[in-house]
Structures are given as C-alpha cells and as structure tokens.
Amino acid sequence: MPLDLDARKPLKLCVLKFGSSVLQKPDDYVRAAHEIYRHTRAGEKVVAVVSALEGETDALFAVGGDVGQGSSDGLMARLVRCGELKSAALMGLALERTGIPSAVLDPHEMGLMADGEPLDANLTGLDSDRVLAHFENADVIVAPGFFGEGVAGPVTLGRGGTDLTAVEFAHWLDADRVRLIKDVDGVYTDDPAKVADAERLDQLDYDEAVRVSRGLVQEKAIFRARDNQIVIEVAALGRPYATRIAGRVQQRPGPVPAARKLKVAVLGHGAVGAGVCSHLLAHPGRFELAPVLVRDPAKHAAACDRPLEFTDDPAVALAGTPDIVVETLGGTDTARALSQSVLRDGSHLVTANKAVVALDIERLNDLARQQGRQLRYSAAIGGGVPILELVDLLGRNGEILAVEGVMNGTCNFIFDQLKQGTRLADAVSEAQRLGFAEADPSTDLDGHDAADKLVLLAHHAFGVTLHPSQIEKESLNDLDGNRIRAVNEKGMVFKQIARCEATPDGRVEARVEIVALEPDHPLAGLVNEGNGFLVKLPQKTVSVRGKGAGRWPTAEAVFADIMDIQRSYLTGEAEASPVPENPLSHIRRMSTGQVA
Numbered sequence: 001m002p003l004d005l006d007a008r009k010p011l012k013l014c015v016l017k018f019g020s021s022v023l024q025k026p027d028d029y030v031r032a033a034h035e036i037y038r039h040t041r042a043g044e045k046v047v048a049v050v051s052a053l054e055g056e057t058d059a060l061f062a063v064g065g066d067v068g069q070g071s072s073d074g075l076m077a078r079l080v081r082c083g084e085l086k087s088a089a090l091m092g093l094a095l096e097r098t099g100i101p102s103a104v105l106d107p108h109e110m111g112l113m114a115d116g117e118p119l120d121a122n123l124t125g126l127d128s129d130r131v132l133a134h135f136e137n138a139d140v141i142v143a144p145g146f147f148g149e150g151v152a153g154p155v156t157l158g159r160g161g162t163d164l165t166a167v168e169f170a171h172w173l174d175a176d177r178v179r180l181i182k183d184v185d186g187v188y189t190d191d192p193a194k195v196a197d198a199e200r201l202d203q204l205d206y207d208e209a210v211r212v213s214r215g216l217v218q219e220k221a222i223f224r225a226r227d228n229q230i231v232i233e234v235a236a237l238g239r240p241y242a243t244r245i246a247g248r249v250q251q252r253p254g255p256v257p258a259a260r261k262l263k264v265a266v267l268g269h270g271a272v273g274a275g276v277c278s279h280l281l282a283h284p285g286r287f288e289l290a291p292v293l294v295r296d297p298a299k300h301a302a303a304c305d306r307p308l309e310f311t312d313d314p315a316v317a318l319a320g321t322p323d324i325v326v327e328t329l330g331g332t333d334t335a336r337a338l339s340q341s342v343l344r345d346g347s348h349l350v351t352a353n354k355a356v357v358a359l360d361i362e363r364l365n366d367l368a369r370q371q372g373r374q375l376r377y378s379a380a381i382g383g384g385v386p387i388l389e390l391v392d393l394l395g396r397n398g399e400i401l402a403v404e405g406v407m408n409g410t411c412n413f414i415f416d417q418l419k420q421g422t423r424l425a426d427a428v429s430e431a432q433r434l435g436f437a438e439a440d441p442s443t444d445l446d447g448h449d450a451a452d453k454l455v456l457l458a459h460h461a462f463g464v465t466l467h468p469s470q471i472e473k474e475s476l477n478d479l480d481g482n483r484i485r486a487v488n489e490k491g492m493v494f495k496q497i498a499r500c501e502a503t504p505d506g507r508v509e510a511r512v513e514i515v516a517l518e519p520d521h522p523l524a525g526l527v528n529e530g531n532g533f534l535v536k537l538p539q540k541t542v543s544v545r546g547k548g549a550g551r552w553p554t555a556e557a558v559f560a561d562i563m564d565i566q567r568s569y570l571t572g573e574a575e576a577s578p579v580p581e582n583p584l585s586h587i588r589r590m591s592t593g594q595v596a
Contacts, residue, residue: 013175014044017145017166020054021183022237023087027282029094034279034563035181035237037100037556040139041378041386043393044176047131047169049145050091051162052083057146073118077147077156084144091142099384099529099546099553102140105131107148112165114148114155121155122220123148123165126172139546143169160218167221171228178225178232180217185236186243186254187213201243202254209245217245238286240567257570264562265290265317265347267338268328269300269310272352272379275555276326276562281306286566293317293329314338318345324565326558327351332359343367343375350561352379352554358455362465374568376561381453382407384553385546387533391460394535394542400461402501405533406526407453409549410437410444411476411496416527418484419493424476436528447473447512450498454510458500461535462508472511479514492516493524501536529553 016039018032032048039046051057060080068075085106092104107114111127134141145162147154157164163180170178189212190198204212206226210219217234225232226247235242241254264280266273269292280287289308294300297310304310311317318325325342327349329335336356343349344367351357357364357377368375378388387405394400406412413436417427428445431437443449451471458466476496487494495517500510517524522543526532531548534541547553 012044013047013173014039015047015049015166015170015173015175015178017049017162017178017180018051018091019162019180019182020051020057022181023051024054026053026090029090030098030279031237031282032091032181033094033098033100034556034559036095036140037098037384037386037560038238038563040100041389041557041560043390045135046140047173047175048091048140048142049162049166049169050084050087050142051145052087056083056086074152074155077118078154080156081144081147081154084146088142088144095140095142097552098556099550100140100556101138101546102142103134103138104142105134106144107154110143112143112148114150114157116150116155118150118155120158121148121150123157123168126169128172131173158220160215160221163218163221164224167225167228167230167232170230171224178230179242180232180234181237182216182234183236184216185239185241185256186234187216187245189253199253200256202241202252203244203246203249204251205247205249206245208251238563238567240571257572259286260569261286261288262323262566262569263288263290263320264324264326265293265322265342266326266328267293267314267317267335268330269294269304269308270328270330271551272554272558273326273328274304275551276328276558277306277308279555279559280562281308287562290319290322291317318342318347321345322347324348324350324562326562327353327356328558329353332356336360339364340367343371343373346371346373348374348376348565350376350558350565352377352558354380354449354452354456358452358468361455361459374565376564377456378561379554379557381456382531382533382546382557383529383548383550384556385531385533385544385548386557387531387544388456388460390533390542390544391457391535394537395461399538400502400535401538402499402536403457403461403533404497404499404501404523404536405457405531406495406523407498407531407533407548408444408450408496409529409531410441410449412527412530413437414445414476415494415496418479419488421488423481424479424484445476447471447475447496447498450496450512451510454498454500454512457498458508458510461500462502464508466508466510470510472513474511474513476514487516490516492518495523495526497523 036046057080060083064076064079088104095102110131113125114121115124116122145165147156166178186200188198188200192198206222209222232245233242264287266277280289291309291311294310297312300310325347327335327339332355335353339356357380364375413431414427451468455466458464497515498512523532529547529549532545534543
C-alpha cells in the first residue's frame, strides 16, 4: 500500500503465509485476497508466500513416480514445484481482479537460493534489494513457498516448507511481522477437533511451540525463528487474534470468542452490490443475507444464478433491524434517506455512496455515534485503493500538509484519448460508448465527482467539513485545442487533480483542476480506472495507487468494511467509534523476541 517516495521503501512490511490447509479449492484464493487486502489497507506492504492447492503436491509425486519409476530426485523436484508455481499465479490473478497492485515472482527472479538434498533442502539466501524494488509499483509480492534455486536447479524444502520460507523472508527482508494463516485460529494445547476443552494459547516460547503445535508449524521454521528472534503469529482467515510464538515469554491461554452470524441487508444489486452479495454468500457461517432491495425483483431474480431473494420494499429488506446495512444504490434521493434511517434504527452502515457521505458526513457521524454504531465508507473514494485508511494512519503519526490525487476514471480515459490526438467531443463519445462515462457525463467532466471525494479526504486529513459547492472546480469542457496541442507537443499528460492542503494561516483549501504533468510524475501513468494519491508530510511524501472503480475492487473495499465490523463483534468492540480505525491496530507490532 503506502510507499515513502523519498526513502523508496515500505513504511511497514508483513509476510503472510497461506498453506494448503486454507488453499483447498480455487475459490479460496479470493478469500486469501480478502486477508491480504486487510493488511494492505492497514498500511502494510505484503509478501504472500503460498503453498500448492491441497493434494496437488501429493498428486504430482504420484504421477512422477508412475512415469519415472525411480528417476532422480532432481527431476522430481522440478515436477512437484509446479504446484507452487500454479498456486502463486492463481493468487496473483485473484489479487489483480481485486485491484491490488501485485507482482508474482519465481525463486530465480528473487535470488532465492537453497542448498541440500533436492527434496529436502534449506534456504540459504535472498536478494533482498531485488525483492524490495518491486514494492515501488506493487503492494503485494506473491512467492511460491516450497522450493528455491539450488546449484543444479530447483530444489524443494520438504513438508511444511512454506512455513520456513515465510520465516526466512521475514528475516532477510527485516519485516515487521510474519503471520502463518492456518485452518485453525492459533496453537491449542490439544487438537480442538478432537478435544472439546482444548485451550487456545495466546503466546508461548519456541521450545513449547515445537512440543505443543505437533506439526502445525514446521519445526525447522520454529528453529530458524528462534535463531533470528523472529516472532511468528499463527492465525486463521479473518480472525482478529493470533497465537504468538516468541522468545522469553510465558505460555498464556487466550480467549476463543464465540462467533455470531450477522444479518446483512444489501440495498442495490448493480455491479458493486452483486459483487458484495457474492462475497457474503461465500461466507455462510458468518453472514445471513436479507432480501436484496432492487427496483425490479423479477428482473434480478431471472438474471441471478445465486441463492438470493429480491424485494422492492425497503421494509422487507430492513425487517428485524439487520446488524449491517450495505448501501450501493447510488444517487442522493432514496439512498440519502435510507442511510440516515438505518443508522437511526440501530444498524451499522457500510456505503459506497460518495455523494451522500459528502453531503451528510456530520449528520451520519452524529447518528452513528448516538446509536453506538459504525459508519464505514472506504469504497466511496478510490474504489479498492485504501486512501482513507492511509490518511487516518498517517494523521495519527504526523502532520498532514496536503493530499492530492487522480480519482476519476472517466477523465483518465478521456485524457488518454486526447494524448492520441482525438478531439475532446469524440473522446467523450467514445467514453460513453465503452461505459466509462454516463449519458450525462457532467458529474465527471465538471469535477463534481472528484469534489465529493475531496470532501471526504479533507474531513479525514484535516478534520474539516466542506460542502462540495465550496470546492473550486475546473471543467474538461474548458480545455481548448491550443492548450491540448501544446501539452501534447511537450510530451506531457493532462490529469484531473483533486487537492486539499493546509495553509499557513490555518485554513484548508480544496480544488479540482486540470494539470499538465511531466511523464515521470507519480500520477502521470494512471489510466482508465486507475486511481493514485500522494500524501505530503513534513519530511516525506507517501504514495498509494490501484484500481479506483469496477465491480471487484469496489466490492472488495465494501466487504473489507463488513469484515472489520464482523471482527469487532469477536473482540467485543462492535459499538465503536463511527470513524474507521486501522483494523489491525490492536495487534501488537513485534519484529524481535520482545513482546511489546
């Protein structure tokens, strides 16, 4: 997520490991992407180390044995590594759909070296600078975790090798944390599937972990963590807590909160609403979905291939006061009224409606606070780009001087056409034909869409509440041919830049303008749905970018808000501040054997 443009290194780095116990079928890559996005929007860059799908390595060993009839271990290692290569590519595809900038790297592309027997080797080194360089353009690096490059070619690391790879990555990259995602939510005193009163442990030392975990964490990985004083976290997908394995700590039991299924009402079933419903249906143990509010229930029912009910009656959709209401209707009429009423009635509200939040941010915050409920709107600006979370994070650590960004895909597309010599009117027509622009494109072209988003940015960055009408806006329609030609001749690119900044006299200025950027500017390369933001601090500038629109990136941001609320029930913090907090803030940062 954030990159310090001055230091050219991540602000925080996390290693996540996904083993075959959680990657059992292709759909599980989407769930793993949820977990990765949870960390990136909390301000971390991520190295995701993945195992092959469950059973795939065994299947490759079996077919290799059948074909080779006792052939060399070196050739077998070349074969069985294919499961990890496939898995890393699938994870990359899931992240790309979600809109998270990522890079999938094979061991030879990272200088990940190993030595030893072809089927039971040990990692010996990593080209750290080569790996970290990828974070200039990516939030996530995906790495296969079962093998490395030996002197004579690929070698594998033995059973549980992905745990070892994750620990070694954390050591070599000086990561802030390594978190092993398993099919259980920590280390237990006994197998919880067999012993009903088994206790989940909140923390234990390395030697106890070898004894108690019984293979849950690879022994070699624990020993390497002990040697390098790396703290290991063992957790499950979507859980707010973990077992921490560290040095010089006393074994301590931890809670296992009972999960309550939450009732969710989704208002709207367009591109984003349908994506949110898909994510909710994939977690039947966590969520119960109420009838979805739409204008034409019969039409949606006929076109939907999922087990959904539809209604055109808000009273039916909101019957029984859902725990969470998700508003994806758009517009400022029905959506505006319902957003206030559901908070007043005691539901948490998650919305992607920037216009409603920009108009009513104080009122919605007040209602949420009065009812002890949460108002979340991460998707209202930047789509899947977690800019509001970044601003909240940086605002707690230092003074924000300015925030600026490219945050409108329609304008991005049109500017790309202008660069190619297309007339403005023809570029707008083409944007409409391809679905980038509405029949009436004035909201985008005249800067109203960007101004709504700028209201939210200013509120989070500076604590001020602006009205969209207070923001100066420059329209694309004001561009003349001479200005367009001059910029093209200089090799520069137009962008619609929305900016808010604190002035020396204590005021906050905000404006949306058309700016000609040099081609090497951090925001110059954004096209179509690409969004990017720069947050200026006294000593540095931090950048974040990604897909700012589309079904899956926006639905991912909405679902992340839903999951944050779901986790707040597990930690007893459901009645929390309406201002979104870092979802991992309660997890203590540890990069040594000391428990902070």
